[in-house]
Amino acid sequence: MKQSKMFIPTLRDVPADAEIKSHQLLLRAGYMRQNAAGIYSYLPLAKRVLQKVEQIIREEMDAIGGAELLMPTLQPAELWYETKRWFNFGPELMRIKDRHARDFALGPTHEEVVTSLVRDEINSYKKLPLILYQIQTKFRDEARPRFGLLRGREFIMKDAYSFHTTKESLDEVYQDMVTAYSNIFRRCGLNYRAVIADSGAMGGKDTHEFMVLSDVGEDTIAFSDSSDFAANIEMAPVVVNYEKPEEELAPLEKVETIDQKTIAEVSQFLNVPKEKCLKSLLFKVDDEKYVLVVVRGDHEVNDVKVKNLLEAKKVELATPEETSELFKAEIGSIGPIGIRNDIEIIADVAVQYVVNGVCGANETNFHYIGVNPERDFQVSQYADLRFIQEGDPSPDGQGTIRFAKGIEVGHVFKLGTFYSESMKATYLDENGKTQPMIMGCYGIGVSRTVAAIVEQHHDEHGIIWPASVTPFDVHLIPINIKTDAQKILADQIYERLTNESLSVLYDDRMERPGVKFADADLLGFPIRITVGKKAEEGIVEIKLRKSGETFEVPVNDLVIKVK
Numbered sequence: 001m002k003q004s005k006m007f008i009p010t011l012r013d014v015p016a017d018a019e020i021k022s023h024q025l026l027l028r029a030g031y032m033r034q035n036a037a038g039i040y041s042y043l044p045l046a047k048r049v050l051q052k053v054e055q056i057i058r059e060e061m062d063a064i065g066g067a068e069l070l071m072p073t074l075q076p077a078e079l080w081y082e083t084k085r086w087f088n089f090g091p092e093l094m095r096i097k098d099r100h101a102r103d104f105a106l107g108p109t110h111e112e113v114v115t116s117l118v119r120d121e122i123n124s125y126k127k128l129p130l131i132l133y134q135i136q137t138k139f140r141d142e143a144r145p146r147f148g149l150l151r152g153r154e155f156i157m158k159d160a161y162s163f164h165t166t167k168e169s170l171d172e173v174y175q176d177m178v179t180a181y182s183n184i185f186r187r188c189g190l191n192y193r194a195v196i197a198d199s200g201a202m203g204g205k206d207t208h209e210f211m212v213l214s215d216v217g218e219d220t221i222a223f224s225d226s227s228d229f230a231a232n233i234e235m236a237p238v239v240v241n242y243e244k245p246e247e248e249l250a251p252l253e254k255v256e257t258i259d260q261k262t263i264a265e266v267s268q269f270l271n272v273p274k275e276k277c278l279k280s281l282l283f284k285v286d287d288e289k290y291v292l293v294v295v296r297g298d299h300e301v302n303d304v305k306v307k308n309l310l311e312a313k314k315v316e317l318a319t320p321e322e323t324s325e326l327f328k329a330e331i332g333s334i335g336p337i338g339i340r341n342d343i344e345i346i347a348d349v350a351v352q353y354v355v356n357g358v359c360g361a362n363e364t365n366f367h368y369i370g371v372n373p374e375r376d377f378q379v380s381q382y383a384d385l386r387f388i389q390e391g392d393p394s395p396d397g398q399g400t401i402r403f404a405k406g407i408e409v410g411h412v413f414k415l416g417t418f419y420s421e422s423m424k425a426t427y428l429d430e431n432g433k434t435q436p437m438i439m440g441c442y443g444i445g446v447s448r449t450v451a452a453i454v455e456q457h458h459d460e461h462g463i464i465w466p467a468s469v470t471p472f473d474v475h476l477i478p479i480n481i482k483t484d485a486q487k488i489l490a491d492q493i494y495e496r497l498t499n500e501s502l503s504v505l506y507d508d509r510m511e512r513p514g515v516k517f518a519d520a521d522l523l524g525f526p527i528r529i530t531v532g533k534k535a536e537e538g539i540v541e542i543k544l545r546k547s548g549e550t551f552e553v554p555v556n557d558l559v560i561k562v563k
């Protein structure tokens with residue numbers, strides 16, 4: 001490929017609003033351009049990297065028996081009503097109407113579509129298990145699209161779904177997926193860790209995230225310094241064997257659900273409208289101490305949920321109780337922990353609540369999505385749980401907990417029967433009995449992975465692609481293309497390497513050598529071949545991008561050296 005024919009708009013300066021290295025470098029090196037917040041064009045070089053990463057993913061998915069398909073991005077709202085996710089997904093779901101004013105979602109994920117597909121076509125245990133996957137553009141209206149490809153509103157995902165008759169079969173495929181994911185991220189040259197994740201909004205049980213270790217990661221990983229234990233601290237609660245406070249806290253006893261009059265008091269105290277104080281629970285600590293937990297419905301997710309319920313005319317205006325149930329089902333929001341004048345909160349109890357899932361929800365107007373009251377507020381357990389901290393003994397008894405930042409590049413999930421039950425995806429078992437299929441889902445952020453690779457592979461001069469995902473294997477640079485000897489030799493080298501199935505970007509531009517070399521470092525292919533003054537003697541220079549090592553090579557040895 002001739003560089004003059006490519007579209008590689010490099011920039012000399014660091015783009016103003018790009019905060020992190022991958023974002024800066026992918027813009028500067030002409031790999032991508034922003035179209036709107038969190039929406040990018042992948043330019044030719046990025047497209048080649050994406051293809052490499054996708055090819056690695058395909059090979060590993062195919063190796064465990066995955067069948068690739070491509071499902072539609074546009075998804076009718078009716079499918080999303082079936083799982084209630086139309087109401088529960090919140091503002092991240094991009095919604096549009098067609099000309100008949102029918103509602104559609106731009107797919108943020110494809111559980112509904114794939115479940116409807118499989119339920120219509122598969123009825124017998126004989127056809128299971130089944131693993132389907134696709135690589136496709138996804139849409140999520142992220143609250144804070146940022147960091148370039150790390151958090152986009154339109155991004156590329158590999159999503160896979162598996163369907164089973166038994167839990168054991170799901171376990172097997174889940175393990176296969178973990179192995180496949182490990183292979184994929186290793187082959188992409190990433191330093192990553194598989195961590196125990198939060199099953200939050202999906203209602204799943206077993207789930208792992210694949211985290212690329214990086215200071216710009218938005219997740220915090222708690223890991224043992226001497227075993228394989230690693231967990232996302234978002235996961236709530238993490239059980240640790242910590243030393244209990246000397247004074248044992250008495251178990252909380254629920255004394256009453258606060259009545260409307262008290263709700264009015266609470267709303268006044270918290271300065272939120274009465275109808276938004278959905279549920280208040282008063283717990284007794286001992287004869288003198290009480291703790292009040294207020295479930296508030298003023299989270300934007302919840303407002304949208306209620307609004308959509310109404311719009312869809314599926315239900316009447318949800319009562320506070322119904323809304324509270326919706327909370328529990330998918331998206332929870334609890335907070336703040338209120339204190340009435342006549343109720344004292346003992347600090348420890350408040351802290352227990354905070355660490356036990358709320359994570360700061362008692363700050364004014366601060367809420368967490370994905371908090372599940374039933375899971376995160378098991379009052380009877382409060383005294384045994386707290387959020388894991390650095391320096392704690394590892395829960396597996398081996399070593400000490402350390403924290404690190406991670407970028408979530410992959411996520412594997414045992415879904416169970418949530419989707420198959422709500423969407424009636426059933427099969428007939430050996431005895432002719434109808435059973436819901438047991439499901440798993442498995443995602444990889446393909447475009448995010450590309451950014452994560454750049455985060456881990458760059459220096460002050462530019463990107464340093466691992467050989468497995470580089471857009472070109474070789475950057476071929478004649479110093480002066482106008483010199484016959486250089487041009488003839490460069491042409492020969494180009495042909496020879498191309499015949500050896502190496503991909504070569506041939507810098508045929510009329511630029512100064514300094515510009516070409518700086519661009520080559522910025523673009524970041526593993527091998528640079530410079531054809532210069534010694535062209536007449538048939539000698540060229542090889543430079544390895546990663547180590548900076550250079551050596552002269554006779555052209556006849558080139559193929560062996562480069563391969």
Ligand code: ATP
Nearest residue numbers: 149150151152155157408409410411443444445448
């Ligand atoms: P995050 O916690 O970063 O918001 P998520 O848990 O919401 O991600 P999943 O629903 O698990 O994401 O989707 C599967 C994969 O898709 C993620 O592991 C991640 O690699 C990728 N992904 C999710 N959201 C984005 C995004 N906004 N931009 C790029 N990739 C994303």
Ligand code: MG
Nearest residue numbers: 092140142151
């Ligand atoms: Mg997300």
Ligand code: MG
Nearest residue numbers: 209219408411
């Ligand atoms: Mg996540």
Ligand code: MG
Nearest residue numbers: 209408410411
């Ligand atoms: Mg996830």
